[in-house]
Amino acid sequence: MQMKVVSGNEAVATAVKLARVGVISLYPITPQTTIIEKLSEMRARGEIDAEIVRVESEHSAMAAAYGAAISGVRAFTATASQGLLYMHEMVWWVSGSRVPLVMVVATRAVGAPWNIWNEHTDFISERESGWIMGFAMNPQEALDMTLQAFRISEDERVFLPVMVGMDGFILSHTKTPVKVPSQDNVDAFLPPRNQPYIIDPENPIGMGNMFQPIEYMKLRESINSAIINSEQVIKEIGREYENVNLEGDYSILNPTYKVEDSEYVIVLMGAWSGDAMEAIDSLRARGKRVGMLRIRYLRPWSEREINEALRGRKGVLVLERATSFGRKSGPLYLEVKSSLDLNKTGSVSSVIAGLGGVSVSKRDIELILEKFIYDVETGKEVENYWYYPEKVKPIEPRIPRSIE
Amino acid sequence: MSLGFRGVLNRNSLYSGTSACPGCPENIGMRQLGMALGDNVVIIVVAGCSSVIQGMAPKNSYNYPVLNIAFAAGPSAASGMARAFKIRNKKVNVVVWAGDGGTADIGFASLSGAAERNEDIIYICVDNEAYMNSGGQRSGSTPLGAQTPTTPEGKKENKKNLPFIMIEHRVKYLATASIGYPMDYMDKLRKASKIEGFKYIHLLAPDPFGWLFDPSRTAEVAKLAVQTCYWPLFEYEDGRLIVNNESLHCLDRKTRRPLSDFTSIQGRFKRMSEEQMKKLEESIENMWERIKKFYYS
Amino acid sequence: MLNYQYYPITHPDKGAGGKTGNWRLVKPVVDLSRCIGCKACFLFCPESTIIIRQDGKVDVDYEYCKGCGICANQCPVKAINMVQEVN
Numbered sequence: 189m190q191m192k193v194v195s196g197n198e199a200v201a202t203a204v205k206l207a208r209v210g211v212i213s214l215y216p217i218t219p220q221t222t223i224i225e226k227l228s229e230m231r232a233r234g235e236i237d238a239e240i241v242r243v244e245s246e247h248s249a250m251a252a253a254y255g256a257a258i259s260g261v262r263a264f265t266a267t268a269s270q271g272l273l274y275m276h277e278m279v280w281w282v283s284g285s286r287v288p289l290v291m292v293v294a295t296r297a298v299g300a301p302w303n304i305w306n307e308h309t310d311f312i313s314e315r316e317s318g319w320i321m322g323f324a325m326n327p328q329e330a331l332d333m334t335l336q337a338f339r340i341s342e343d344e345r346v347f348l349p350v351m352v353g354m355d356g357f358i359l360s361h362t363k364t365p366v367k368v369p370s371q372d373n374v375d376a377f378l379p380p381r382n383q384p385y386i387i388d389p390e391n392p393i394g395m396g397n398m399f400q401p402i403e404y405m406k407l408r409e410s411i412n413s414a415i416i417n418s419e420q421v422i423k424e425i426g427r428e429y430e431n432v433n434l435e436g437d438y439s440i441l442n443p444t445y446k447v448e449d450s451e452y453v454i455v456l457m458g459a460w461s462g463d464a465m466e467a468i469d470s471l472r473a474r475g476k477r478v479g480m481l482r483i484r485y486l487r488p489w490s491e492r493e494i495n496e497a498l499r500g501r502k503g504v505l506v507l508e509r510a511t512s513f514g515r516k517s518g519p520l521y522l523e524v525k526s527s528l529d530l531n532k533t534g535s536v537s538s539v540i541a542g543l544g545g546v547s548v549s550k551r552d553i554e555l556i557l558e559k560f561i562y563d564v565e566t567g568k569e570v571e572n573y574w575y576y577p578e579k580v581k582p583i584e585p586r587i588p589r590s591i592e
Numbered sequence: 593m594s595l596g597f598r599g600v601l602n603r604n605s606l607y608s609g610t611s612a613c614p615g616c617p618e619n620i621g622m623r624q625l626g627m628a629l630g631d632n633v634v635i636i637v638v639a640g641c642s643s644v645i646q647g648m649a650p651k652n653s654y655n656y657p658v659l660n661i662a663f664a665a666g667p668s669a670a671s672g673m674a675r676a677f678k679i680r681n682k683k684v685n686v687v688v689w690a691g692d693g694g695t696a697d698i699g700f701a702s703l704s705g706a707a708e709r710n711e712d713i714i715y716i717c718v719d720n721e722a723y724m725n726s727g728g729q730r731s732g733s734t735p736l737g738a739q740t741p742t743t744p745e746g747k748k749e750n751k752k753n754l755p756f757i758m759i760e761h762r763v764k765y766l767a768t769a770s771i772g773y774p775m776d777y778m779d780k781l782r783k784a785s786k787i788e789g790f791k792y793i794h795l796l797a798p799d800p801f802g803w804l805f806d807p808s809r810t811a812e813v814a815k816l817a818v819q820t821c822y823w824p825l826f827e828y829e830d831g832r833l834i835v836n837n838e839s840l841h842c843l844d845r846k847t848r849r850p851l852s853d854f855t856s857i858q859g860r861f862k863r864m865s866e867e868q869m870k871k872l873e874e875s876i877e878n879m880w881e882r883i884k885k886f887y888y889s
Numbered sequence: 890m891l892n893y894q895y896y897p898i899t900h901p902d903k904g905a906g907g908k909t910g911n912w913r914l915v916k917p918v919v920d921l922s923r924c925i926g927c928k929a930c931f932l933f934c935p936e937s938t939i940i941i942r943q944d945g946k947v948d949v950d951y952e953y954c955k956g957c958g959i960c961a962n963q964c965p966v967k968a969i970n971m972v973q974e975v976n
Binding site for chain 2: 903937957
């Protein structure tokens with residue numbers, strides 16, 4: 189176990205190395221580019237001996253990782269917004285094939301117009317695809333969840349691809365202290381590759397030719413059953429991961445913070461959970477009983493955990509960093525609300541903030557919660573709205589310091 | 593396993609009872625592939641007729657490990673697969689079996705990328721000159737003047753010359769072939785499987801139901817295409833272009849068989865105007881001029 | 890294998906497209922006295938329904954032959970005739 193100060197991207201690259209990935213397909217896109225650069229450097233130094241396929245598009249990146257995975261070798265790729273949307277067809281193809289594969293998405297807003305900064309929309313838009321989807325909160329989680337992803341996807345009760353999301357720039361590029369496990373610890377945690385079938389001349393089988401409609405439907409149901417059963421698997425593997433990272437708590441899918449005696453709970457996903465925890469502490473110091481439910485696994489969606497954390501609360505605020513156009517709420521709100529027993533939870537509200545890289549501080553989250561609590565206590569109907577922080581300064585393109 | 597002549601193997605790559613149309617050239621090509629390469633093959637079938645020819649689950653007509661994949665992803669999946677077999681220390685022929693639509697149009701970037709990276713795969717473009725699986729709509733590989741459901745007045749543009757484009761990629765080995773000349777095709781496959789790097793084989797597959805001729809004449813049309821010099825048979829290796837014996841007569845205009853012998857049998861050229869025919873002949877003449885320049889240099 | 894797991898895998902087998910012999914309108918009949926065992930029909934058959942016998946000449950698998958007629962078209966000695974399918 190080593191303590192290193194690394195960014196989310198570097199942490200992911202380290203996890204890929206520790207997992208002994210065989211084939212890495214890469215295509216650059218901000219903000220994941222440093223993952224693939226780090227991996228290329230490692231390869232050039234001989235630190236890893238993976239085959240690196242420098243493909244010509246993200247669609248090909250997923251196809252190449254998939255071709256390697258289906259031939260018996262652990263594979264990995266990484267992408268973001270435009271790239272993820274471009275490989276959308278292949279993302280579905282991989283989950284339909286039931287091939288274990290891991291992808292990291294450094295989330296980024298989607299064009300048009302161009303925007304390179306953080307937003308969760310690209311990641312969330314893939315939630316129909318049949319992948320297991322986890323979202324990290326800090327570089328430590330980025331490393332831990334990527335390592336666990338290989339184990340989860342290759343579990344015979346699952347056999348599905350896993351994607352791990354992390355906030356672009358905020359998490360991908362920001363450095364924090366990270367406990368990096370030793371290769372021995374990871375080898376003990378991660379057994380050799382396991383997959384449901386393999387395309388190899390030793391045993392000729394066909395993958396993917398036509399099935400009768402009713403059989404196709406059964407194949408789809410199998411995917412769904414596997415995702416639902418993966419909840420159990422994720423908890424088991426999370427518990428076992430404590431041998432690798434003693435301070436990690438991965439025994440539940442969605443961690444909570446001070447919900448036990450909360451009247452109000454904020455639900456959110458991603459790096460700003462850290463800011464939310466500070467906002468909660470500040471509100472609690474003023475007598476407001478607030479807690480947080482952090483969504484760490486978007487798929488499988490644990491109805492049970494959501495229900496347990498939110499039942500009986502006076503108000504639930506879903507803070508979203510993504511859009512699902514056409515409704516007066518974001519996508520996380522739809523997921524959360526549909527999991528709540530009718531009449532057992534008070535008001536539920538959706539607040540969309542921080543899109544396109546708009547900076548949301550702990551003070552902003554405090555204000556949002558204060559407004560929400562006020563509305564509930566005074567009997568007003570809570571509204572779903574888009575939050576714009578006050579006095580936002582436009583980004584000034586600066587002259588680089590080296591030229592000044 | 594040998595059939596006893598010219599190294600042809602009695603290796604059955606196609607189980608009878610496929611979903612192909614009677615007289616399907618893709619099936620002929622697939623069978624001849626097995627006779628040349630034997631067991632050690634993995635096939636990536638890109639979306640096209642061959643995806644459907646495999647029939648319905650739980651059965652598969654292809655007697656090979658087959659990966660069916662989305663339209664644009666063939667060469668990239670093959671890249672990943674080839675690397676995986678390299679890591680596993682297994683020498684396997686990774687073959688991409690793609691149609692002309694999947695090669696000239698939607699899969700072009702993927703093909704170009706894999707060629708540029710010199711991935712160790714054999715890419716076979718099975719060219720029936722249209723999107724035959726969906727009814728014969730024109731593709732970049734449809735010839736000038738051909739009538740298709742999306743070009744009822746005859747295609748106005750020339751056929752994309754994929755072999756030349758791939759030669760510009762400086763691939764390790766390139767060959768054109770025709771299912772009407774199986775020995776030549778099989779020799780080229782065997783040669784390709786012994787070379788390390790990116791190999792491209794462009795296989796002519798005349799489709800009776802798309803080109804509108806009697807299914808019994810599939811092999812005949814495949815031969816006519818070469819004899820009338822519409823389809824050149826050549827190889828490219830180490831910077832040199834070699835015109836194969838079956839096409840040597842095309843180098844001299846006087847010894848070429850008239851193109852009308854080829855176009856008159858096919859219904860898709862029936863409504864071709866004189867002007868279109870002239871343009872088609874011109875484009876073939878130009879192609880041969882370029883081949884000659886390269887061949888004699 | 891867990892009972893809910895179902896993968897999109899198939900196995901090589903005959904008849905993936907059904908009993909394709911039913912598609913025929915005409916069928917190939919081999920005149921063994923004329924057949925020279927050159928195997929051109931075998932090379933060009935799109936359905937693997939030309940079977941090579943012990944003596945090097947050929948038989949037809951009528952269960953799956955679609956009656957396309959390529960074998961008759963390619964035979965250099967005209968040993969194969971396409972005959973009307975009776976029923």
